[in-house]
Amino acid sequence: MNQLRGIIRYELLMSWRRRALPMLMLTFLAALVLIGLMIEQVSATVDRGVISVQVQDGVTTITQRIEDGSIIEEPLDAEAASRLPPWMIGLDLSQAANTIRGINVLIPALMVLVVGSIPLLSDVIPLDRQYRIRELLDATPLHRSLYLIGKVLSVWVGLLIGLALCFGIFQSVLYLRYGAYDLLPLLLDWLVFAIPLTLMTSFGTLLFTSWAGTRRVGLLVGIGLIPVGVYLYFVSAMTLSGVGRLVNPVYGFGTMGASLNGINDQTIALESVIGMLLIYAVAFAAVWMFGWGVARWREAR
Amino acid sequence: MIEIENLSKTYRGGVKALSNLTLNIDTGMFGLVGPNGAGKTTLMRILAGLLRPSGGRVTAFGHDLATYAGRHTVKMNLGYLPQELGLYPNLNAYEFLDYMAILKGITDAGERKRQIGNLLETVRLTDSAKRPLKTYSGGMKRRIGIAQALLGHPRLLIVDEPTAGLDPEERVRFRNLLADMAVERTIILSTHIVEDISQSCNDLAVMRAGTVVFRGAPADLIQRARGHVWTLTGQRPAESLTLVSTLHLQQGVQYRVLGDPGGDALPAEPTLEDGYMWLMQSAELSKTAK
Numbered sequence: 300m301n302q303l304r305g306i307i308r309y310e311l312l313m314s315w316r317r318r319a320l321p322m323l324m325l326t327f328l329a330a331l332v333l334i335g336l337m338i339e340q341v342s343a344t345v346d347r348g349v350i351s352v353q354v355q356d357g358v359t360t361i362t363q364r365i366e367d368g369s370i371i372e373e374p375l376d377a378e379a380a381s382r383l384p385p386w387m388i389g390l391d392l393s394q395a396a397n398t399i400r401g402i403n404v405l406i407p408a409l410m411v412l413v414v415g416s417i418p419l420l421s422d423v424i425p426l427d428r429q430y431r432i433r434e435l436l437d438a439t440p441l442h443r444s445l446y447l448i449g450k451v452l453s454v455w456v457g458l459l460i461g462l463a464l465c466f467g468i469f470q471s472v473l474y475l476r477y478g479a480y481d482l483l484p485l486l487l488d489w490l491v492f493a494i495p496l497t498l499m500t501s502f503g504t505l506l507f508t509s510w511a512g513t514r515r516v517g518l519l520v521g522i523g524l525i526p527v528g529v530y531l532y533f534v535s536a537m538t539l540s541g542v543g544r545l546v547n548p549v550y551g552f553g554t555m556g557a558s559l560n561g562i563n564d565q566t567i568a569l570e571s572v573i574g575m576l577l578i579y580a581v582a583f584a585a586v587w588m589f590g591w592g593v594a595r596w597r598e599a600r
Numbered sequence: 601m602i603e604i605e606n607l608s609k610t611y612r613g614g615v616k617a618l619s620n621l622t623l624n625i626d627t628g629m630f631g632l633v634g635p636n637g638a639g640k641t642t643l644m645r646i647l648a649g650l651l652r653p654s655g656g657r658v659t660a661f662g663h664d665l666a667t668y669a670g671r672h673t674v675k676m677n678l679g680y681l682p683q684e685l686g687l688y689p690n691l692n693a694y695e696f697l698d699y700m701a702i703l704k705g706i707t708d709a710g711e712r713k714r715q716i717g718n719l720l721e722t723v724r725l726t727d728s729a730k731r732p733l734k735t736y737s738g739g740m741k742r743r744i745g746i747a748q749a750l751l752g753h754p755r756l757l758i759v760d761e762p763t764a765g766l767d768p769e770e771r772v773r774f775r776n777l778l779a780d781m782a783v784e785r786t787i788i789l790s791t792h793i794v795e796d797i798s799q800s801c802n803d804l805a806v807m808r809a810g811t812v813v814f815r816g817a818p819a820d821l822i823q824r825a826r827g828h829v830w831t832l833t834g835q836r837p838a839e840s841l842t843l844v845s846t847l848h849l850q851q852g853v854q855y856r857v858l859g860d861p862g863g864d865a866l867p868a869e870p871t872l873e874d875g876y877m878w879l880m881q882s883a884e885l886s887k888t889a890k
Contacts, residue, residue: 310882312695313690430687435748438675440675
């Protein structure tokens, strides 16, 4: 464990000093800001009109913003109330709109993170060979698997710290710019979609570039891996990005092509989320076997 | 005690680096000399557990290097300085040594700090300990390499060209340091600088084309050249003789040669370098004769 802690600590330090991790996170933050600004116009229409629908003692009350900007609150007759979709009842639509805006900014920005992370992380293992440090490392009682695990964990710890910081900044900006939002669906998207996708991409990048002897070869392999990362992103986005619907079906709006009218008919299939995460687990194992196999093959030569 | 029996190593493409090499190495300083391509580095890499031999058997302190457990145990007691030393350019000397100490299994932070402090002092890098390694000169990097090899008080120290790039003062200091340490451990020193061997080793092997062509004390190797070393002043020696050195003096150019030039040549007291040259010349002649 001491060796593992040492590798994580010093790999993190070196990755910070190489500026790879800060650059990646700054790129991601910049993508969040730019995409946020780009979709601001589109989503501005969502938070006009109905603000919330509340049912109390059998009476349905609707709160709306009218054209002059003032807010009115009035009871609905039974027939109009029956036409409202059930997900709307009790929901603060202004908060929901802000949350949906957040989710819709996060999803495309993750594409930038995935594509950016592959070349930036493709030299983590090849650099050790380029620096000719491997001979020294191999002469220590460090097991080769532990070396690989240490490399992967150091990148993961760095990414998790970076993502946590980005999430903190992102939600603060979201709150300051648009006001209150629903934290849970946004957090779910972050935990179930953003983090596994980022970890899987970095894991694959590290192990598939592990055989490269120089930084340049690692980078070339990394560039070749970008289409795989993009494919993984789309598959994950289709399955996992609408996970907020576990909280309320409205949080599927804008994700997976869901339209406002179709929200009532769509519920998130928990099985598909679990299935996708299982596929991730299998992919992790397969990639690990590849990296470990390459390491053994190199050792046997 | 290191026991090497019939060791051979053939690289891909059929390049034979070691051929049926048998050698026993005891506690103390052991010198390994030989021309480029003799197989010294291959032998050292096998002893460090970095390369698998193609054949033969190696045991170190009773542990068989063919097994993972054997290699692991040997690595726990190993200090290794490779010929081509690599360092992490973004770490400073203290951080690098701390990282290497952790990987070597020195778990106690206090002990690491103490050892690193002492070693930085020993290699005279205390003042530069906080500077990134990428700003170090070649000699300073070599000294950091030496310091990392000494971490953890290894029982077996394998150093490949340790004094390359060091200034004369540092070379002498490092040689003395190794000699002091050799009292209770096995130190294998591979070098092209015969003077390093003559000043510090009481046992040596000369390698050529993957085999050991001499094994014994430096004095025995010197003895082999006795009667074959001559100095000539003025006239240039014949092409058939091996020229060891050329010295420009007031009375003319003085040549030091191996062989018998006859004439006005004067016999000279052989050095270890003469012994090495004589051995190599004899080996070449016997190869040609075959």
